[in-house]
Amino acid sequence: MQITVNTSAxxxxxxxxxxxxxxxxxxxxxxxxxLDDSPDSSHEAGARRAASLCPARAIKVTD
Amino acid sequence: xxxATRIVIVGASVAGLTTAETLRAEGFTGSITLIGDxxxxxxxxxxxxxxxxxxxxxxxxxSLSDPDExxxxxxxxxxxxxxxxLDVAAHTVTVGDEVVRYDALVIATGVRARRMAGTRDxxxxxxxxxxxxxxxLRTELGAAKxxxxxxxxxxxxxxAAAARKRGLDVTLVGRSSELRxxxxxxxLSSLIAALHRENGxxxxxxxxxxxxxxxxxxxxxxxxxxxxxxxxVVVAAIxxxxxxxxxxxxxxxxxxxxxxxxxxxxxxxxxxxxxxARWRDDLTTAYTRAEHHLKATEQAQAxxxxxxxxxxxxxxxxxxWSELYGTKIQAYGRFPADEPLRTIAGEPGDGRFVxxxxxxxxxxxxxxxxxxxxFRLARADMVASAAPALSSPITTDPIxxxx
Ligand SMILES: Cc1cc2nc3c(=O)[nH]c(=O)nc-3n(C[C@H](O)[C@H](O)[C@H](O)COP(=O)(O)OP(=O)(O)OC[C@H]3O[C@@H](n4cnc5c(N)ncnc54)[C@H](O)[C@@H]3O)c2cc1C
Ligand code: SF4
Numbered sequence: 132m133q134i135t136v137n138t139s140a141x142x143x144x145x146x147x148x149x150x151x152x153x154x155x156x157x158x159x160x161x162x163x164x165x166l167d168d169s170p171d172s173s174h175e176a177g178a179r180r181a182a183s184l185c186p187a188r189a190i191k192v193t194d
Numbered sequence: 195x196x197x198a199t200r201i202v203i204v205g206a207s208v209a210g211l212t213t214a215e216t217l218r219a220e221g222f223t224g225s226i227t228l229i230g231d232x233x234x235x236x237x238x239x240x241x242x243x244x245x246x247x248x249x250x251x252x253x254x255x256x257s258l259s260d261p262d263e264x265x266x267x268x269x270x271x272x273x274x275x276x277x278x279x280l281d282v283a284a285h286t287v288t289v290g291d292e293v294v295r296y297d298a299l300v301i302a303t304g305v306r307a308r309r310m311a312g313t314r315d316x317x318x319x320x321x322x323x324x325x326x327x328x329x330x331l332r333t334e335l336g337a338a339k340x341x342x343x344x345x346x347x348x349x350x351x352x353x354a355a356a357a358r359k360r361g362l363d364v365t366l367v368g369r370s371s372e373l374r375x376x377x378x379x380x381x382l383s384s385l386i387a388a389l390h391r392e393n394g395x396x397x398x399x400x401x402x403x404x405x406x407x408x409x410x411x412x413x414x415x416x417x418x419x420x421x422x423x424x425x426x427v428v429v430a431a432i433x434x435x436x437x438x439x440x441x442x443x444x445x446x447x448x449x450x451x452x453x454x455x456x457x458x459x460x461x462x463x464x465x466x467x468x469x470x471a472r473w474r475d476d477l478t479t480a481y482t483r484a485e486h487h488l489k490a491t492e493q494a495q496a497x498x499x500x501x502x503x504x505x506x507x508x509x510x511x512x513x514x515w516s517e518l519y520g521t522k523i524q525a526y527g528r529f530p531a532d533e534p535l536r537t538i539a540g541e542p543g544d545g546r547f548v549x550x551x552x553x554x555x556x557x558x559x560x561x562x563x564x565x566x567x568x569f570r571l572a573r574a575d576m577v578a579s580a581a582p583a584l585s586s587p588i589t590t591d592p593i594x595x596x597x
Contacts (some may be wrong), residue, residue, distance in 0.1 A: 143566040145573070146488070158565050183215070188258060
C-alpha cells in the first residue's frame with residue numbers, strides 16, 4: 132500500500148491525524164505530514180478511513 | 195435494507211459522490227445511478243470562495259475525483275439531469291422523460307443560493323454556489339475596482355477576503371450587526387470584524403440594502419441609512435434555500451429541508467443527506483440542518499454503511515473550517531449562543547488561540563484560530579471528555595472590548 136498527500140490542497144483540518152496518528156502528523160501550520168508512505172497492510176483500514184474523511188481529499192491510498 | 199440492488203442517488207456533489215464511494219467500499223455490488231443537474235463532474239465547493247476566487251487555483255482543482263476513480267465506481271452518472279418528481283409508493287424518480295426505479299433512494303440535492311430581489315436584469319450582481327458562478331465572478335472581478343459584498347455569514351467574509359487579496363476596494367454589508375461563522379454563530383464576530391478592518395475592508399454592519407442602482411449594469415447599492423456605496427460588482431451571500439422544489443407533493447416532510455430521523459430516513463427506503471437534510475439529533479431531540487462539507491461526507495458514509503451492512507453510525511458532530519486572510523479557523527461541536535467562549539490555549543490578542551464552549555460544566559465545542567495542532571488536541575480532549583483548563587471568557591478580551 133502506498134500513501135501520498137497533496138500538501139497544497141490540505142486545509143489543516145487534522146482529520147487524518149485524528150483517524151490514524153501513526154501515519155499522519157501536522158506541522159505548525161496544521162499542514163499534513165506523512166509519517167509513513169508505505170505502511171504494512173495492518174494500517175490499510177486506518178489509511179483509507181483517513182482518506183475518506185479528509186475534507187480536502189488531499190490523501191490518496193493506492194495498492 | 196441490505197437487499198437493495200438498485201440504489202439511486204439524486205445530487206452529484208460531495209454528499210452524492212461520497213455515498214457512491216462508500217457503497218462500493220463497503221462491498222455493494224448492485225447498480226448505482228447518480229443523478230446530478232450540473233454538467234460538471236462532482237467538485238467541492240469550499241475552495242470556490244477561497245483559492246479559486248483569488249485565482250490561486252484553477253476551477254478544476256476543486257474536482258472531487260479524477261476520471262479513473264469515477265470509472266472505478268462502476269455507476270451510471272447522469273449529468274445535466276434534473277430529477278423532477280418522486281413517487282415514494284412506486285419507488286420511482288422522474289428525470290426528464292425517464293422514470294428511474296430504485297430499491298433505495300438517497301437524496302443529496304443540497305441548497306441553492308438565495309438571489310437578491312429585484313436584480314434579475316442587472317449585470318454585475320452575483321451569487322456564489324457553483325463552479326459556473328465562480329468562473330463568472332472571477333472574470334468580472336478582473337475588470338472591477340469596487341466590489342460590495344452583502345452578507346454577514348462566513349461566505350460573505352470569505353468573498354470579501356478573496357476580493358481584497360485581488361486588490362479590490364471592498365465594502366462588506368451585513369443586515370445583522372454581528373458577523374457569523376458556521377455553527378460558532380456570532381461568538382467570533384469582533385475578531386472577524388477586526389481581521390476585515392486590518393485588511394482594509396469597509397465594514398457596514400447593521401444595514402439593509404434598500405436599493406440596487408444601475409442601468410443595465412449595477413453602479414451602486416443604497417443602504418438603509420441612505421448611504422450610497424459605489425460598486426461595479428455586487429456579490430450577494432445572503433443565505434440559501436434547500437433544493438426541495440421537486441419533492442413538493444411527494445409526501446416527504448419538508449420544513450426548511452427534508453425532515454429525517456437520526457439515521458437520515460425520510461420515508462420508507464428514502465434517505466436524505468447533506469445540506470438539504472434535517473436530521474434528528476437524538477442527544478438534543480432537535481432536528482438540525484447545517485451546511486458543512488464534512489457533515490455531508492459523514493452523513494453520506496453513515497447512510498451508505500447502513501444500506502450495505504445494516505449498521506447504524508454514531509451521531510455526526512459538526513465540524514467546520516474557514517480561512518480568512520490566511521487565518522485558519524476551525525470549529526468542532528456546538529456553541530450555545532448564551533455561553534461565552536473560554537480560551538484554553540494561546541491568546542486572542544496574539545492572533546492565535548483555541549477556545550471552548552462549556553455547557554453544564556462540559557465542553558461541547560472547541561474552536562481554533564490559527565492554532566491547528568492545539569485545536570486538534572482540544573478536540574481529542576473533548577471527544578475523550580477530559581476537561582481542559584479553562585480561562586475566563588474571551589468576550590472580555592481586549593480586542594472584544596475595543597470594538
Ligand atoms: C462557496 C462555498 C464555500 C464553502 N466553504 C465551506 C467551508 O469552508 N467549510 C465547510 O465545511 N463547508 C463549506 N461550504 C459548504 C459545503 O460546500 C456544503 O456543505 C456542501 O457542498 C454540501 O454538499 P451536498 O452534496 O449536500 O450539497 P451540494 O454541494 O449543494 O450539492 C447538491 C447537488 O445536487 C444538485 N441538484 C439539486 N437539485 C437537483 C435535482 N432536482 N436533480 C438533480 N440534481 C440536483 C445540485 O445542482 C448540486 O450539484 C461552502 C459552500 C460554498 C457554496
Ligand atoms: S485531513 Fe486532509 S486537510 Fe486535514 S490535515 Fe489531513 S490531509 Fe490536511
